[in-house]
Amino acid sequence: MKLLIDYADLDSIKELIALFPIDGVTTNPTILAKAGENPKDRLVKIRELIGPDMDLHCQVVASKKEEMVDQARKLVALLGENTYIKVPSSGEGFKAMEELTKEGIKITATGIYTPLQAFLAAKAGAKYLAPYVNRIDNLGYDGLGVTRKIQNILEANDFDAQILAASFKNSNQVLDLVERGVGALTLGPDVFKGLVNDKNVDFAIKTFEEDFESILEEGQTFSDIL
Numbered sequence: 027m028k029l030l031i032d033y034a035d036l037d038s039i040k041e042l043i044a045l046f047p048i049d050g051v052t053t054n055p056t057i058l059a060k061a062g063e064n065p066k067d068r069l070v071k072i073r074e075l076i077g078p079d080m081d082l083h084c085q086v087v088a089s090k091k092e093e094m095v096d097q098a099r100k101l102v103a104l105l106g107e108n109t110y111i112k113v114p115s116s117g118e119g120f121k122a123m124e125e126l127t128k129e130g131i132k133i134t135a136t137g138i139y140t141p142l143q144a145f146l147a148a149k150a151g152a153k154y155l156a157p158y159v160n161r162i163d164n165l166g167y168d169g170l171g172v173t174r175k176i177q178n179i180l181e182a183n184d185f186d187a188q189i190l191a192a193s194f195k196n197s198n199q200v201l202d203l204v205e206r207g208v209g210a211l212t213l214g215p216d217v218f219k220g221l222v223n224d225k226n227v228d229f230a231i232k233t234f235e236e237d238f239e240s241i242l243e244e245g246q247t248f249s250d251i252l
């Protein structure tokens with residue numbers, strides 16, 4: 027399972043990479059708009075920061091197939107091989123996915139609220155399918171249930187595609203899909219930090235340190251006596 031950062035702030039990406047086992051970064055137009063910089067420049071900076079090997083997912087912003095295809099080609103030329111182009115899971119989007127897949131461009135189907143959208147995107151060749159877990163919950167449906175159904179569809183049809191679950195608001199949503207073993211999760215900084223944000227853990231670690239320090243001589247550290 028891959029773990030991705032759903033954010034475009036460079037300091038936050040740097041911090042999260044230093045703390046967690048990260049495989050890449052996802053962005054969308056809203057996330058890039060929040061970064062407050064020309065989106066092209068910001069994407070290039072993210073690529074420079076994470077290096078050529080990590081995955082970078084970035085989205086086309088168009089409603090017509092031809093424009094989506096054109097933008098996708100430009101984004102891959104700009105950001106390199108390990109770039110996934112996020113294409114909306116709409117009628118025009120499915121046709122763009124087919125064409126881009128034939129060219130060898132890797133697609134993340136985005137904007138997925140229903141299992142049938144995911145089915146069509148997988149059939150059109152998408153590598154990743156991004157259901158919006160929390161946004162589906164907010165509509166009064168079951169985001170995790172939709173994601174499980176998508177996984178059943180992938181298995182039953184022997185599709186190559188994997189789930190890249192998106193739109194999380196809490197650790198419990200994450201836990202459910204980690205247990206289930208989907209292909210990838212993308213999380214914002216707050217949700218990432220919430221995964222290990224437990225005062226009991228901090229207390230246990232601090233107590234170990236204090237107990238051990240009590241048997242060391244003044245100014246000595248564990249490294250000195252090893």
Ligand SMILES: O=P(O)(O)OC[C@H]1O[C@](O)(CO)[C@@H](O)[C@@H]1O
Pocket residue numbers: 032052053054057136137156158160161192193194212
């Ligand atoms: O509900 P949110 O947090 O805006 O999430 C929407 C999600 O869709 C995506 O665009 C799909 O990859 C993510 O970047 C984002 O997590």
